[in-house]
Amino acid sequence: KQDSDQLIIDAGQKQFGATTCSSCGMIYSADNPDDHFQHTQFHQRFLDSIKYKILNHLHFGKQLPQGWKKERVVDEFWDGKILLVLPDDPKYAVRKAEDVRRVADSELGFQQVTLSRPMQAKTYMFINTQRLVVGCLVAEPIRQAYRVLEQPAPNKDMTKDDFMERHRAWCCSTVPEPAVCGISRVWVFSQSRRQSIATRMLDTARRTFIYGSYLTKEEIAFSDPTPDGKLFATKYCNT
Numbered sequence: 001k002q003d004s005d006q007l008i009i010d011a012g013q014k015q016f017g018a019t020t021c022s023s024c025g026m027i028y029s030a031d032n033p034d035d036h037f038q039h040t041q042f043h044q045r046f047l048d049s050i051k052y053k054i055l056n057h058l059h060f061g062k063q064l065p066q067g068w069k070k071e072r073v074v075d076e077f078w079d080g081k082i083l084l085v086l087p088d089d090p091k092y093a094v095r096k097a098e099d100v101r102r103v104a105d106s107e108l109g110f111q112q113v114t115l116s117r118p119m120q121a122k123t124y125m126f127i128n129t130q131r132l133v134v135g136c137l138v139a140e141p142i143r144q145a146y147r148v149l150e151q152p153a154p155n156k157d158m159t160k161d162d163f164m165e166r167h168r169a170w171c172c173s174t175v176p177e178p179a180v181c182g183i184s185r186v187w188v189f190s191q192s193r194r195q196s197i198a199t200r201m202l203d204t205a206r207r208t209f210i211y212g213s214y215l216t217k218e219e220i221a222f223s224d225p226t227p228d229g230k231l232f233a234t235k236y237c238n239t
């Protein structure tokens with residue numbers, strides 16, 4: 001077992017008898033054996049989904065390769081790399097992109113993993129140095145978008161009842177504006193947030209979404225942003 005698994009599973013925070021796992025996000029009672037078991041299962045599935053596995057049977061006894069046999073590295077950093085996955089890529093890449101998208105969707109409260117134009121979607125994944133997919137951004141071509149209208153800042157003292165509020169879509173203007181690239185999902189692993197991972201994925205998407213052109217911030221649009229997404233988008237677009 002890798003050390004990273006253990007680090008992640010111990011990081012939960014106790015609150016009122018219930019524990020919120022800080023990596024998979026599940027709320028459970030650690031004292032209840034059923035709950036405990038369910039969490040262990042859910043947690044393992046979550047970790048499997050975000051693990052960037054490299055098939056190593058051919059490299060047995062040798063050093064593990066740095067990546068998949070075929071992968072499109074579109075950016076590299078000291079703390080990770082960004083891969084671009086397209087619908088026609090090898091099965092292992094497409095499947096991993098789907099797994100991570102499913103994790104993101106369940107956190108965003110989306111019901112299903114369907115994309116509006118699956119064959120034109122570009123999925124960007126941030127892989128950290130511990131071989132975890134800690135970020136995912138799905139970009140799709142669009143023609144127009146509706147500007148999100150200003151809303152009062154969400155309440156800082158968030159409780160469980162605020163969950164629905166937190167996942168609510170924001171009000172949009174009724175006047176369409178031209179856009180090129182729609183960000184249908186952006187998600188960063190809870191323990192890797194505020195490290196510019198979403199920023200870097202978006203910079204990369206703007207640079208690589210259309211070959212040979214660097215999209216302006218006005219040419220990208222976020223679909224149905226969550227409050228987190230809106231805070232991020234507002235900051236990103238103003239800087």
Ligand code: ACO
Binds near residue numbers: 193231
């Ligand atoms: N609260 C306040 N400001 C924020 C927040 C936040 N939760 N998140 C980002 N920002 C602002 C900050 O100014 C930040 O800069 P700073 O850290 O120097 O202050 C700046 O945006 C850049 O943030 P990043 O570090 O690049 O963003 P991160 O990698 O943490 O990812 C994201 C942001 C994707 C919104 C993450 O919080 C997340 O995955 N949340 C849960 C899923 C979600 O809601 N996704 C957006 C859905 S909307 C959509 O998909 C179209």
Ligand code: ZN
Binds near residue numbers: 025026
């Ligand atoms: Zn967990």
